[in-house]
Amino acid sequence: MRRLAGLLVVPLLLLSTAACGDDKGSTSAQPSNGLPAITAGAEFGEKPTLAKGEGEPPKDLKVEVLSEGKGQVLKKGDQAQVDYLGQVWDGDKPFDNSFDRGEPYAVTIGGGGVIEGWQKALDGKKVGSRLEVSIPPSLAYGSSGQGDIPPNATLVFVMDIVKGTTLPVSAKGTEVAQDNIDLPKVGTNTDGKAPSITVPKKPAPTKLVSNYVIEGSGPAVKADDTVAVQYKGVLWKDGKEFDSSYSKGAPVTFPLSGVIPGWSKGLEGKKVGSRVLLVAPPDMAYGDQAQGPIPAKSTLVFSVDILAVL
Structure with a gap:
């Protein structure tokens, strides 16, 4: 997931958490707004596979809630742990995924550290949800690309929000x-x-x-x-x-x-x-x-x- 890390000057849970168990939604669906089809692994927690996108990719961020969880609603400052698979719109092989590593990626909502499309897609979503997201280049890596991601690429992600944590505002001791x-x-x-x-x-x-x-x-x-x-x-x-x-x-x-x-x-x-x-x-x-x-x-x-x- 280092590929998704944004450039920070620092290249860069003893808390109440929403566990992923009962938060998970009970249904899963194929996207209805023209996003690539999930061809296998359609349920929350399963490693998905994606078809190629058809036609021109969306110019704006598109977020489809494939199954809605029952956990907390993520807001700015919350920490989320997300399992994901990422693929370019016109490709048929993922450039990265966390399912094979067996470890979700941690991201703080509104805190930078990942591409802007991720921040916008996760904000306001419930823990336990599965999303499919199409991210335009302007909210991803733009004209520079990144590793296996070519310049001006629209990215598609399947994202499982497995956990959420409300962080304290400050040190205390x-x-x-x-x-x-x-x-x-x-x-x-x-x-x-x-x-x-x-x-x-x-x-x-x-x-x-x-x-x-x-x-x-x-x-x-x-x-x-x-x-x-x-x-x-x-x-x-x-x-x-x-x-x-x-x-x-x-x-x-x-x-x-x-x-x-x-x-x-x-x-x-x-x-x-x-x-x-x-x-x-x-x-x-x-x-x-x-x-x-x-x-x-x-x-x-x-x-x-x-x-x-x-």
């Missing part, structure tokens, strides 16, 4: 003293708004810093976990913000193995529910490479709220 004058200070507000980050006028650390600001009480994050976080990142040199999930209006979900070393090493072992100060020197971030608004050889400072793990 015990505040930890920030008494090192050589390190940034991070705000301790727990109202869901972005905390302040104050960078001292001091030389940047040359080694990774990973300190609790608020220590939660959840399990320790493991290296192979997928995490849902709220984060804010600023440059050490001037304190200027370069990225934030708060500005997107929703948390971000990603595998810890797929981010910069400063994150993967800095968050491993930290407890769910915590707010963590990360200071990543260049060799733990982007090194000699500039990355969007991040200049080459930058030391990066993050506040990260670990909201959940899968």
Whole structure:
């Protein structure tokens, strides 16, 4: 599912959940609005196969609810776990699917990290539902394509929403003293708004810093976990913000193995529910490479709220 990951500056469940069991819908149907036919595996939870699309693909996003679940309605900020199979409109072989891996893909509604067509398709749908979705290039990979997906391709997905989780808005736990004058200070507000980050006028650390600001009480994050976080990142040199999930209006979900070393090493072992100060020197971030608004050889400072793990 890395192919569906959107470009983030960070290349990037101790909660009430809606389990997939009784949430699953009891019926399945072929799409009625011209989407490719499902030729096998038509029921929720079964790996489907798709026919080629016929004629010109839809110019706009099309979403067909093949079977409606009985679970919670997904809204912005919720985390969904989705089994999927993806195919280009005029193709007859999938370019990716999660059914063979036996592991649904986690996505936060409204939080980025996947193509826009996925975000729009899942918003407002019920856990336990099976969808068939046609996504135009403008909501997928546009003129650039991606891997086996050619430029200007319309994508077709069958998507099973197997689980939904309502995430907390903030870290919650015990505040930890920030008494090192050589390190940034991070705000301790727990109202869901972005905390302040104050960078001292001091030389940047040359080694990774990973300190609790608020220590939660959840399990320790493991290296192979997928995490849902709220984060804010600023440059050490001037304190200027370069990225934030708060500005997107929703948390971000990603595998810890797929981010910069400063994150993967800095968050491993930290407890769910915590707010963590990360200071990543260049060799733990982007090194000699500039990355969007991040200049080459930058030391990066993050506040990260670990909201959940899968």
